[in-house]
Amino acid sequence: SQQGEEDPQALSIQEGENATMNCSYKTSINNLQWYRQNSGRGLVHLILIRSNEREKHSGRLRVTLDTSKKSSSLLITASRAADTASYFCATDPHDYKLSFGAGTTVTVRA
Amino acid sequence: NAGVTQTPKFQVLKTGQSMTLQCAQDMNHEYMSWYRQDPGMGLRLIHYSVGAGITDQGEVPNGYNVSRSTTEDFPLRLLSAAPSQTSVYFCASSAGLNYGYTFGSGTRLTVV
Numbered sequence: 001s002q003q004g005e006e007d008p009q010a011l012s013i014q015e016g017e018n019a020t021m022n023c024s025y026k027t028s029i030n031n032l033q034w035y036r037q038n039s040g041r042g043l044v045h046l047i048l049i050r051s052n053e054r055e056k057h058s059g060r061l062r063v064t065l066d067t068s069k070k071s072s073s074l075l076i077t078a079s080r081a082a083d084t085a086s087y088f089c090a091t092d093p094h095d096y097k098l099s100f101g102a103g104t105t106v107t108v109r110a
Numbered sequence: 111n112a113g114v115t116q117t118p119k120f121q122v123l124k125t126g127q128s129m130t131l132q133c134a135q136d137m138n139h140e141y142m143s144w145y146r147q148d149p150g151m152g153l154r155l156i157h158y159s160v161g162a163g164i165t166d167q168g169e170v171p172n173g174y175n176v177s178r179s180t181t182e183d184f185p186l187r188l189l190s191a192a193p194s195q196t197s198v199y200f201c202a203s204s205a206g207l208n209y210g211y212t213f214g215s216g217t218r219l220t221v222v
Contacts, residue, residue, distance in 0.1 A: 043202075043211075045211060
């Protein structure tokens, strides 16, 4: 069964706005990862946050992790048309079995 | 540096046929995995390997076999294709725990 669940399922924003999506999971994790998938392509690793970290930044991406609530959020600032994609959270529960959620589809309107 | 290479990109099989999906990586990664992606269900783990000669089952292993004779290659075999195996298959590799995965571009398989 899938460990992570993203919310919302779909998000439509204007170029230049910020996009926030959330991920909830069920069991203890070693780390949580976020991936992007453009239509018809493979997944691209964006950022990894370890269970002992609370916040991490990479360019226009900001990820938070709250292990007490078993949740994470991904913020994309100043969105661009090229950010249109599906975004997946994936949890690593200490056993190499990376488990993905169903994803959030983000559409950035020009 | 090619990363993770999957072949073929597209395949149509008849029910009952067998085939092998190829996956190769040139990054000397120990961890490799196979996932299938179905609409609205995200990615589900089929099999994974933590090194040459070591494989284990994931969430949906039935109907699939794997082997890992070298660090570079991790083929996925469909034993007797069924329409339920129509999906997009992704191979991925990682340097280890607390490293992200590099994904291949996928194989779109249709079983008729």
